[in-house]
Amino acid sequence: MNDPHGPHDRPITGHTGPTGPADPTAVLSARGMVKAFGGVRVLNGVSMDVRAREVVVVVGPSGSGKTTFLRCLNHLESIDEGEILVHGRRVGYKDGPDRLVEERPRAIAARRRNIGFVFQRFNLFPHLSALDNVAVAPVKVLGVPKAEAREQAQALLARVGLAHKASSRPSVLSGGQQQRVAIARALAMKPELMLFDEPTSALDPEMVGEVVTVMKELVEDGLTMIVVTHEMGFARSAADRLVMFDQGVILEEGTPEKLMTDPDHQRTRAFLRRIDGHG
Amino acid sequence: MADTSLLADSAQVAGFDWSFFWHYLISPSGTFLEGLWRTVYISVVAQALGVVLGLVIALAQRSRFAVLRWGGGAYVWLIRGTPLLVQLVLVYNGLAAAGVYRFTDVPVGGLVLLGVVQAAVLTLAVNEAAYMAEIIRAALDAIDRGQTEAAQALGMTPSLTMRVVLLPQALRIIVPPLGNEFNLMMKSTSLLSVIGLQEMFLTAQSINSATFKTFEIFLVAACYYLALTTVWSFVQRFIERKLADPGTTPPPGPSLRERLVGGRGGGPAPRGTAVVGKEPTLAGREAS
Numbered sequence: 416m417n418d419p420h421g422p423h424d425r426p427i428t429g430h431t432g433p434t435g436p437a438d439p440t441a442v443l444s445a446r447g448m449v450k451a452f453g454g455v456r457v458l459n460g461v462s463m464d465v466r467a468r469e470v471v472v473v474v475g476p477s478g479s480g481k482t483t484f485l486r487c488l489n490h491l492e493s494i495d496e497g498e499i500l501v502h503g504r505r506v507g508y509k510d511g512p513d514r515l516v517e518e519r520p521r522a523i524a525a526r527r528r529n530i531g532f533v534f535q536r537f538n539l540f541p542h543l544s545a546l547d548n549v550a551v552a553p554v555k556v557l558g559v560p561k562a563e564a565r566e567q568a569q570a571l572l573a574r575v576g577l578a579h580k581a582s583s584r585p586s587v588l589s590g591g592q593q594q595r596v597a598i599a600r601a602l603a604m605k606p607e608l609m610l611f612d613e614p615t616s617a618l619d620p621e622m623v624g625e626v627v628t629v630m631k632e633l634v635e636d637g638l639t640m641i642v643v644t645h646e647m648g649f650a651r652s653a654a655d656r657l658v659m660f661d662q663g664v665i666l667e668e669g670t671p672e673k674l675m676t677d678p679d680h681q682r683t684r685a686f687l688r689r690i691d692g693h694g
Numbered sequence: 695m696a697d698t699s700l701l702a703d704s705a706q707v708a709g710f711d712w713s714f715f716w717h718y719l720i721s722p723s724g725t726f727l728e729g730l731w732r733t734v735y736i737s738v739v740a741q742a743l744g745v746v747l748g749l750v751i752a753l754a755q756r757s758r759f760a761v762l763r764w765g766g767g768a769y770v771w772l773i774r775g776t777p778l779l780v781q782l783v784l785v786y787n788g789l790a791a792a793g794v795y796r797f798t799d800v801p802v803g804g805l806v807l808l809g810v811v812q813a814a815v816l817t818l819a820v821n822e823a824a825y826m827a828e829i830i831r832a833a834l835d836a837i838d839r840g841q842t843e844a845a846q847a848l849g850m851t852p853s854l855t856m857r858v859v860l861l862p863q864a865l866r867i868i869v870p871p872l873g874n875e876f877n878l879m880m881k882s883t884s885l886l887s888v889i890g891l892q893e894m895f896l897t898a899q900s901i902n903s904a905t906f907k908t909f910e911i912f913l914v915a916a917c918y919y920l921a922l923t924t925v926w927s928f929v930q931r932f933i934e935r936k937l938a939d940p941g942t943t944p945p946p947g948p949s950l951r952e953r954l955v956g957g958r959g960g961g962p963a964p965r966g967t968a969v970v971g972k973e974p975t976l977a978g979r980e981a982s
């Protein structure tokens with residue numbers, strides 16, 4: 416499983432990401448990720464390295480595998496082949512007798528602690544206040560004393576501009592506010608890597624800005640981020656690297672400027688032109 | 695009144711004795727009150743144990759270990775598939791007759807815990823657990839998958855996810871069918887008369903044998919069962935209000951009038967308080 420670059424089902428014309436063994440010094444190092452749902456290969460050999468403080472924006476047409484890729488990175492989905500290292504340690508799998516075997520739930524949970532995940536549909540806990548949504552994981556998972564965790568949670572809510580909503584339940588918050596609470600909730604675990612799965616695509620247009628603003632501030636603070644989004648304004652101003660997914664592989668990657676002005680592939684040009692109009 | 699001949703000597707038929715009825719309704723005898731008290735505490739204890747055991751069964755059914763899932767499914771199948779009345783007789787009389795186990799009185803502090811009460815509580819709890827397991831399972835299934843994923847992404851273990859995220863949300867879904875279950879439980883205790891437990895129904899029957907005031911005394915018993923279930927319906931409503939999301943308007947529950955005299959405009963009773971038969975699969979499907 417350490418050498419995933421076997422022959423592919425169909426010719427790959429694009430860039431296939433870094434080759435060679437996974438890099439344990441990178442924040443994220445993925446090699447040859449393959450994932451099939453019922454015989455359909457959604458990921459067909461994806462490799463990627465992400466360095467500390469790097470911001471990677473992933474784009475691609477619907478069904479290209481970008482969300483599945485992100486979900487595999489913290490083992491919300493299992494992978495069929497390949498390897499994922501976060502800070503040099505495998506996610507979801509350990510060495511078995513002759514191949515990698517899936518870790519037990521408790522061990523997987525431990526690996527997820529320092530990988531933040533922001534969902535398209537926020538997934539806030541509806542029975543908890545905004546403050547408790549942010550404080551619950553540090554208290555229950557890390558054992559931080561309650562008073563301390565609530566103080567930190569209050570500071571995080573202030574950071575996303577929602578200090579005044581601390582006692583509100585998610586049901587009374589707007590979509591943009593819910594997503595900002597969800598970002599604060601992920602930050603509360605002090606993640607080394609933050610994954611954003613289309614964080615603005617469930618929002619009304621007028622609320623996209625407030626979430627993008629918060630995300631740009633995280634970039635300023637030097638957080639390592641992988642963001643699946645069609646928010647080209649964010650990609651242009653904040654991304655170090657733009658990655659174009661197509662049919663389960665990385666079609667090409669490069670600086671946002673390069674891909675937006677002079678891509679190697681016609682498909683990239685056509686796709687980016689199409690989504691940039693929608694901003 | 696011709697039917698009273700089944701229970702009382704037809705010579706005794708003499709119309710409805712209002713003074714007897716009011717007397718027993720307003721100042722019931724000590725033995726009747728004792729029967730009432732047994733009905734209450736057996737219901738409460740059996741329901742509480744049934745909820746706890748039901749939770750265990752529901753969790754077993756969601757386990758990643760196939761043996762536990764199979765065991766939970768088999769439990770529900772077996773218990774739900776046989777009548778409570780048969781289970782009671784099997785546990786109390788059957789086990790003793792076969793020489794397997796005889797429930798004996800146990801002194802607890804200054805009181806004596808009757809063998810028949812032990813058998814009753816055990817059987818009711820075991821029976822109730824099968825229904826509660828289905829209710830809890832359906833409630834857990836009803837919670838959005840994104841909740842589990844959010845908890846996982848924060849590094850929560852499966853057990854922490856269950857305790858911190860899923861169960862608190864399931865509780866709100868569980869309470870209305872749980873209310874139904876407890877209502878049924880209080881009435882099911884009347885079945886305990888077949889194993890000779892002096893709860894309210896058997897007490898009424900004894901008074902009937904002594905007085906032949908069949909209609910009067912069973913009407914008194916019915917009034918007390920109604921009083922119990924009515925008090926419970928207030929308690930249930932209170933719990934539902936407590937659990938409601940303060941950010942949203944409370945669910946449009948039935949008014950007191952609807953709760954006491956039935957559904958709106960004579961239509962079907964409102965969901966959640968509906969007088970459904972003891973069919974937890976029905977409640978389960980509704981919840982999911």
